[in-house]
Amino acid sequence: MFDLTIGSSVEPGGRVRYELGRTNWEDRRIPDIRNPSATVQIPESRMVDVVILGDGYETAAQFESQLTGWLSGFAKLAVYDTFAGAFRIRALYEPSDAPASTARTSFYRCRIDDEDDDQISFDDSWWTADDTDGQVFRDRLFVAVDSFAGVNLQRYPADLDLGDDNTAIDNDTLSNVYRNLVVCMFVRTASDSNVSGMARPVPRPDPDDHRRVRVAFGAHRIHEFSHAFALLSDEYIDKNRTQASTRVDHPSTSVLTLSNLCHTTTDGDIPWAHLGPWGRIRRQASGTDPDPLVGWLWVGGHGRYGNVWHSEYRCLMNGSHDNFRFTQVQEDDPTANADGTYTEETGAGLRDGDRFCMWCQEIVTIRILEKTDQLHEPGDPSDLGDAAIEWWQRWEQGLRNEYWKLFDVPSQIADVEAMYAAMSPGARGEPLWQSDLYGVYDEAPDKPTNPVADIGDDELFALLL
Ligand SMILES: [Zn+2]
Numbered sequence: 001m002f003d004l005t006i007g008s009s010v011e012p013g014g015r016v017r018y019e020l021g022r023t024n025w026e027d028r029r030i031p032d033i034r035n036p037s038a039t040v041q042i043p044e045s046r047m048v049d050v051v052i053l054g055d056g057y058e059t060a061a062q063f064e065s066q067l068t069g070w071l072s073g074f075a076k077l078a079v080y081d082t083f084a085g086a087f088r089i090r091a092l093y094e095p096s097d098a099p100a101s102t103a104r105t106s107f108y109r110c111r112i113d114d115e116d117d118d119q120i121s122f123d124d125s126w127w128t129a130d131d132t133d134g135q136v137f138r139d140r141l142f143v144a145v146d147s148f149a150g151v152n153l154q155r156y157p158a159d160l161d162l163g164d165d166n167t168a169i170d171n172d173t174l175s176n177v178y179r180n181l182v183v184c185m186f187v188r189t190a191s192d193s194n195v196s197g198m199a200r201p202v203p204r205p206d207p208d209d210h211r212r213v214r215v216a217f218g219a220h221r222i223h224e225f226s227h228a229f230a231l232l233s234d235e236y237i238d239k240n241r242t243q244a245s246t247r248v249d250h251p252s253t254s255v256l257t258l259s260n261l262c263h264t265t266t267d268g269d270i271p272w273a274h275l276g277p278w279g280r281i282r283r284q285a286s287g288t289d290p291d292p293l294v295g296w297l298w299v300g301g302h303g304r305y306g307n308v309w310h311s312e313y314r315c316l317m318n319g320s321h322d323n324f325r326f327t328q329v330q331e332d333d334p335t336a337n338a339d340g341t342y343t344e345e346t347g348a349g350l351r352d353g354d355r356f357c358m359w360c361q362e363i364v365t366i367r368i369l370e371k372t373d374q375l376h377e378p379g380d381p382s383d384l385g386d387a388a389i390e391w392w393q394r395w396e397q398g399l400r401n402e403y404w405k406l407f408d409v410p411s412q413i414a415d416v417e418a419m420y421a422a423m424s425p426g427a428r429g430e431p432l433w434q435s436d437l438y439g440v441y442d443e444a445p446d447k448p449t450n451p452v453a454d455i456g457d458d459e460l461f462a463l464l465l
Pocket residue numbers: 235260310315316317318356357358359360361
């Protein structure tokens with residue numbers, strides 16, 4: 001049973017320190033991925049520290065209402081609930097004389113968008129800037145982080161070699177970044193109790209200290225947290241549907257470089273193909289069976305439209321912005337205006353607050369196991385980049401079977417397919433399977449032509465056992 005209690009202790013200066021759901025993590029136990037019916041205790045040095053701070057909160061009560069929402073949102077995701085024993089979640093209230101604003105008079109001096117008091121600013125890389133406000137922001141952020149007893153400052157190596165070829169995750173994403181520490185910075189303004197957010201790496205204030213922490217700013221709390229912690233990309237379309245992605249798939253798949261997006265349509269190169277209709281559970285429309293929709297190529301990602309796909313219609317990592325709801329044909333688009341034109345930022349809301357798509361759930365599991373060193377075995381390469389490639393092979397060749405048992409993935413897929421089968425998002429009530437927002441994979445040149453027989457969940461489990 002997930003513990004939703006929040007314990008607090010008052011400190012000098014009006015500060016209040018909190019522990020969130022302590023009984024979830026005090027024993028440091030998570031499922032044993034090699035034997036999912038048992039648990040393992042992870043060393044304290046491999047716990048994931050989540051440090052929650054707040055800027056612009058003038059009373060502790062204002063901050064605490066945000067903490068309550070964060071913890072209940074975290075518990076709703078099956079993967080965080082299952083692995084709650086790995087996340088040591090603590091928070092600090094620091095009184096602020098003023099709400100956050102463009103004037104930057106709040107305690108941490110987080111910068112708010114020039115035109116929108118409900119939005120954190122994306123401008124001028126203010127979180128890394130050398131001006132006075134930028135320095136104060138980083139000084140105070142790291143004083144707060146360092147004030148937590150035993151905070152885990154393990155980091156990814158400075159010489160980690162993940163390339164820099166315009167992939168979702170590269171050297172700049174992880175080198176010198178804290179491996180087991182994520183900061184959440186709630187941000188209150190005069191008009192909003194926690195603004196629309198973003199996730200960014202923030203360097204320590206000393207310019208000679210290159211260590212960085214990934215910070216989830218603002219609301220959409222678990223969405224931003226999952227950017228910061230699990231390196232997941234947005235799955236929505238933005239920028240008025242005009243910008244195609246220039247990213248490419250990482251040339252070397254490892255547990256560090258996995259992405260929830262892909263940039264190819266060729267079967268054999270789709271990272272979530274095992275979840276799709278041609279994957280481990282073969283499925284197709286026949287008789288009363290609905291068309292399968294989990295694991296095809298769904299258009300869009302990281303705000304771009306074109307040359308980028310994600311794995312399901314809906315996910316916590318999706319959103320609204322400029323999403324199509326049913327069709328990419330403008331005059332038939334339910335999110336378009338009556339005359340067929342389209343207004344920016346009126347797209348379809350495709351976020352599930354309480355559910356990751358099946359592929360994001362698997363990636364988050366892998367991230368947790370990587371950071372807690374559960375994928376490691378004696379004799380693995382000492383270089384983390386090399387080890388991460390072996391861990392990915394270990395996952396594909398065996399540990400994924402255990403993951404399927406742990407989450408009962410066949411049942412999850414059946415439930416999600418049933419959810420999609422009941423949706424009719426078209427302008428004239430057309431069912432989701434008639435949508436042009438997804439496509440099947442292009443066949444790889446060397447793909448065998450004989451179809452594999454459909455198998456049921458029970459038979460699949462028999463194979464897995
Ligand atoms: Zn997803």
